[in-house]
Amino acid sequence: MADADGSAQSAVWPLPKFYFQVKWDDKELAFQEVSGLETETQEIEYRHGNSPVFSTIKMPGIAKQGRVTMKKGVFKSDNSFWDWYSQIKLNTIKRIPVTISLLDESGAPTMVWKLKNAWPAKISGTDLKSDGNEAAIETIEIVHEGITIENS
Template identity: 65%
Template sequence: MADDGSKQSTSDQNWPISKFYFTVDFGGAMKNTSFQEISGLDIESQPIEYRAGDSSVFSTIKMPGITKSGNVTFKKGVFVKDNQFFAWYEQIKMNTIKRVTVTIKLLDESGSPTMTWTLNNAWPTKITGTDLKSDGNEVAVETIEVAHEGLVIANA
């Protein structure tokens, strides 16, 4: 018999979180910006290989080394008179840039944050404009790539 949803067990109340409902706060650098896609929320520890000279085992051991974070890519639609990405990017001078804290929140169906990614000391490294096609019917999308100095992940 098919489940009509009238009975709920504890296992039925735990669903994976949908990834389409999220907000981004650029710490005041950009206001009222909605994004289509965010990628690159990764962090890794680079392995260090080591072998002591008097080790009886003829292979190396691996230890965790320096933590490395990749750049995060944000994609959004192009709007008339919206140059927030480029205005932030234009602030780059030799070894100087306004660094901000970027907070990305994955929301549940009620709009409450369920997971939060915080990018510390973020700044723009690359802007990519939309591609142009005379026979296209897609929305114009621009991309900004952001470097940062650490990713903090927290659950609600």
């Protein structure tokens, strides 16, 4: 994508997805992968009895938030996932804001996803293989009550 004079000065490129940060409440954690930043609205189908059109109309219904899955390496004496998960006791879990930021080449956030009232729903420990040579990775799935997007 070059200009008429051959320069690429005004080219617009999509952002790479490998440079990001995740903040839980007030701490920053390093993750290998984040997925599930999604929301959807259920549809309501309706047709009144004397409608001249023999099909339903579709209206927006209740919004549904997906689970956000985060994967990170296992480190010695790091029990942050398990400590948070162990706080679940009959709706007394600590709900925290989670901020996921896609960063530019200087480390400044360019796109920010904010999760409201997040808490852990599932934790998966690493698999163990005697003949493997990969890093040990653990996974946490968090649920939340809403996602907002901010662009810088």
